[in-house]
Amino acid sequence: MTDYQEYLNFLYSALESQNKKQLALSEDTTLVADIGLSSLEVMEFIEKIEDHFDISIPLNILPDVNTIGDLAKKVRELNL
């Protein structure tokens, strides 16, 4: 089982190429409002996570995901 911080660290590194504003990322950074991801970019990001952890992330979780921390928690749940 991977710990929450490890999920966060993976998400930070996976977001590197999409972090065009070069924000200092934290678990409270929002994917859309802060980083400025478009809906297409969010889906590309999700695919990266799915490939890395070999999981499927249902679209149903997305309305509850605003921050990197929200996503790390959801991915951890799915990967348990």
Next chain:
Amino acid sequence: MLFDKFQTMANFQAELASRHVAPFGAVTEKILSATEGVVQGRNVILAGTNNYLGLSCDVRCIKAAQEAVARWGTGTTGSRLANGSFTEHQALETEIAQFYGVGHAIVFSTGYSATMGMCATLAGQGDVILLDADSHASIYSGVKQSGAEVIRFKHNNPEDLAKRLLRLGDRAQNALIIAEGIYSMLGDVAPLQEIAAVKREYGGCLFVDEAHSMGVLGATGRGAAQAAGVEADVDFFAGTFSKSLGSVGGFCVSRHPELEAIRFCISAYIFTASSSPSVVASTREALRIITAEPQLRQKLWSNAHQLYAGLKALGLTVGPSASPVVAVEMEDRSATIDCWKALMEAGVYVNLVIPPASPSTNFLLRNSVSAAHTTAQIDTIIAGYASLITAGLITPNSKAQ
């Protein structure tokens, strides 16, 4: 504020207005033929209509509609479940089922309501839906309403679908797999042989939307599954009457008798008025024509190859193979808008597509070919694109200036 979220769109519309260009909802003032019209005051070749076989202006379809409107009136004024089921609707359901060689059919008022309604109803809470990532908005809308767990697989990628079904374990047996025949924006065809093989291996129920492939692909025009030889693996076919059949409406057909019970559970079917009888009558006539006249499909493909080869020879970025939908991909929004405007001025109407309607961050000049286009009209469309290059609006490798 409630309206704040619309500001970005309002700004974009204001930008278009300031550039004196109206690509979205361009008003057609006159239809001269299936391939020519007057749009925003200009005589143009219509190269963005999805009128694949040109049947919207076929005299036989027009006559059928005229006779039906005289016989039945202008509308049904009610739901199929109330007063809106006429013998025309029943006859069309029988005929579309026969066309597909299956026993059961539902006719809807629009193609959108057919796919949205079926996808919202077939799977429910506790079920899993796997849909192609580039699925049409009506499919996304439907699966969102379904209450099922919704998982995307990578576009046209059967290996990714297989991986995701494998992850589901026993739940895969009951999963709903959704793919399209031809994808509407880039004109690419689904690898249905491989998708059907994955379904056979892992289980699940296969739903194929043939909206852009019915009348276009397959020996008798049933679509991409027929062309791939995998119709027996498809549980539900959906489609529209508003493209190759030149009218409006949608359908779902199936070999499963359960479709008759499902009919009574689809909100998009129940809580809307049924199609006007004149629309149904022209659809029935168009269905008869596409069955009797396969030469229409041959002419469509001849035109599609001509346009694809012409645009490719210009060095523009088009899809991997010829298709009745030929989209030119560009990276710069402003340049794409300029190109759309210049094409209109050259007498060619095409569709301007911007993300997220396009499947990537690219912008599209989307052309759809018709069997009714003449060779000379296709040459004019190609010449329109060549003039964009001459004017410096687009470079041959499609990197917008």
